[in-house]
Amino acid sequence: MKERLAIFGGTFDPVHMAHLRAALEAAEEIGLDKVLFMPCAQPPHPKHVMAAAADRLRMLELAVADNPSFVVCDLEARLGGTSYTVRTLEAMRRQHPKASLFFLIGADAFFHLHTWHEAHRLFDFADFVVMARPKSPRTDVLEYMQKQLDPNFAPAGDGWIRRNDGHGAKRVSSTLLSISSTDIRRRAAEGLALTYLVHPAVEDYINHMKLYHQPASPTAGAVGDAE
Ligand code: ATP
Ligand code: MG
Numbered sequence: 631m632k633e634r635l636a637i638f639g640g641t642f643d644p645v646h647m648a649h650l651r652a653a654l655e656a657a658e659e660i661g662l663d664k665v666l667f668m669p670c671a672q673p674p675h676p677k678h679v680m681a682a683a684a685d686r687l688r689m690l691e692l693a694v695a696d697n698p699s700f701v702v703c704d705l706e707a708r709l710g711g712t713s714y715t716v717r718t719l720e721a722m723r724r725q726h727p728k729a730s731l732f733f734l735i736g737a738d739a740f741f742h743l744h745t746w747h748e749a750h751r752l753f754d755f756a757d758f759v760v761m762a763r764p765k766s767p768r769t770d771v772l773e774y775m776q777k778q779l780d781p782n783f784a785p786a787g788d789g790w791i792r793r794n795d796g797h798g799a800k801r802v803s804s805t806l807l808s809i810s811s812t813d814i815r816r817r818a819a820e821g822l823a824l825t826y827l828v829h830p831a832v833e834d835y836i837n838h839m840k841l842y843h844q845p846a847s848p849t850a851g852a853v854g855d856a857e
């Protein structure tokens with residue numbers, strides 16, 4: 631059987647319980663052998679002052695340590711500079727020529743895919759698993775893909791939306807958890823508890839390293855995410 635390998639990209643500043651839960655439910659629904667959590671070095675449009683890549687990697691390692699199917703991958707962090715998902719997927723495809731590759735993405739981020747670097751090539755390398763997220767647009771995945779990405783995308787009959795038998799996307803339903811890293815950074819800056827929002831080891835790390843204890847910069851809140 632082909633290995634079914636998923637990449638979960640993001641800033642993970644910091645990783646929180648909704649990231650972990652959504653990845654677990656996606657892995658169950660799609661049938662994944664492994665999820666690689668991949669923090670970006672620098673998103674294409676930075677939206678706030680971020681924790682260093684080394685801290686974001688360390689928090690991810692602490693958060694997934696008790697799950698053998700969850701692994702942290704430092705490919706983008708190690709490369710540095712701006713992280714482009716299309717480059718990452720290309721590299722992963724080269725490294726894992728025999729695996730079925732998936733990319734996990736929250737619905738908020740998915741509906742910006744057409745603005746990502748070389749968006750038309752993203753589906754050359756992997757299938758996109760769109761995870762439900764509270765307050766994300768109610769846009770229909772098929773309509774969005776046909777209008778913004780390629781009119782040739784069509785339902786494949788197995789729940790996937792594909793283009794000419796190639797890669798595609800599928801929406802999965804996961805427990806809606808209204809947790810965001812933005813809210814966690816705000817709470818940390820205000821000295822509030824992060825308990826039950828992040829893994830206990832991540833909470834300890836944030837407190838020990840005094841991460842996010844400065845209030846967010848005035849430029850925070852601009853658009854931007856990994857692409
Ligand atoms: P920020 O508030 O800094 O944007 P975030 O909570 O959105 O942080 P990211 O690192 O930006 O976390 O997200 C990485 C990926 O995880 C994205 O694809 C995003 O859509 C998804 N994601 C984040 N939070 C949730 C959530 N609560 N439920 C489902 N998916 C989520
Ligand atoms: Mg985000």
